[in-house]
Amino acid sequence: MRKLLSQFQGDKAIWAFVILLALLSFMPVFSASTNLVHVVGTGSITGLLFKHFGHIFVGILIIFLVHRIPFDRLKFIAPIAWAPVSIILFITAAQGMMIGGANASRWLKIPLINISFQPSSLGWISLIAYVSWFLWRFADEKYTFQKSLWFLGIPTFFVVGPILPSNLSTAAIILFTIILVLFVGKYPTKYFTKIIAAGAVIIALAILTFKAFPDIAPTRFNTWEARFNRFGSEDKDEDRYQIENAKIAIAQGQMFGVGPGKSVQKNFLPQSSSDFIYAIIVEEFGFMGGIGILAIYVILLFRFLVVSNKAPNLFGKYLAFGLGFSIVFQAFINMGVAVEIFPTTGQPLPLISSGGTSIWMTCVSLGVILSISRKEEQVKQQLADQQRKQEEFKRILEEQQAENDIDNNTNANPIFAVLNK
Secondary structure, eight states: OHHHHTTSOSOHHHHHHHHHHHHHTHHHHHHHHHIIIIIIOOSOHHHHHHHHHHHHHHHHHHHHHHHTSOGGGHHHHHHHHHHHHHHHHHHHHHHOOEETTEEOTTOEEETTTTEEEOTHHHHHHHHHHHHHHHHHHTTTSOOOHHHHHHHHHHHHHHHHHHHTTTOHHHHHHHHHHHHHHHHHTTOOHHHHHHHHHHHHHHHHHHHHHHHHOGGGSOTTHHHHHHHHHHTTOOOOSHHHHHHHHHHHHHHHHTTTOSOTTOOSGGGTOTTTTTTTHHHHHHHHHHHHHHHHHHHHHHHHHHHHHHHHHTOSSHHHHHHHHHHHHHHHHHHHHHHHHHTTSSOOOOOOOTTTSSOHHHHHHHHHHHHHHHHHHHHHHHHHHHHHHHHHHHHHHHHHHHHHHHHHHHHHHHHHSHHHHHHHO
16 A cells, blocks of 8 residues: 555645545536536536546546646646647637537537547646746746747647637636736736737737727627626516526535535536535535635645645746636636636636546646656755765765774884784
């Protein structure tokens, strides 16, 4: 058993809290699944629970496999990974996939194995890795606005561009994370002003264009506009229906909740096992349960920052920060939507919400972070071994010197000299 556990290397606290979140996910997913079975009529409760177990099991396996790969190898992949991923993203955006009569152009279906996934998560990871590589590669060079715009603008456009029309919230999270990584990487502040100003102008022109020519607007443009307009209002519509039921669930939870599996609002929330699972957690486990989940993500953020700070090089530092922050930021947005701090976005709660793509891509990021912390432990162990060898060598020298001193003193004494003869 000890030998098996020794294979799980890296930051032990991250491992512990990731496993804890995975275990805690089963009760709310099991509870919320009754809505899918009895109201929507999708499968069976046991089937959905085993499906979630399969997602979690594969996710933990992904973390284990990825964390055993030296993260430095990503230096050779990061500069080019965004290119094939962007092609997949454009194919996904162009296909116009429909699921249950609803627009699902953020999904890509693999025909041979009949599996659908969201490539935006791949774009998310690949772009953070690329920006981390850029900051590491040009750390000793002076930035110019034209050069950095060329190196950063093209990959960002080709990754975020195809994601934006179908998934505004994910595109916004990616952009915000990239800006934060650049800020941590000491990217010149004067260039940020130009980029933000240019971005604001482009967004304003795009909105005006879409309003003037609705036929060329993205299919979800009206949905975005309606959600922002109705955010915080009292209008009765589908979005308000979800938010109001989420707030009712949270209010019913009070301090300690109504009890595991006893949620009532799960029967009224359309996305009770994914987008609004936090509301079900608070209803069943109360304010204390909700704060407990929030605290776990905060602790994970702290551990991610520790790994980033102790990373053996700048590439690992920026990569751990970007991937770690994006995971926790996504969690904060999911919880914020449930309490109406943010408009409805459709972001899952990492490692808790049901859904294979969300869990697996989060696990890839966690595997990379643990690989960085594993490298840190290896470097620390190497330094400790070197120090131990130096101390051992010093001790041997001191013993030899002591023996030489004894021999010299013996030969110098006349009595011992006669006896030696």
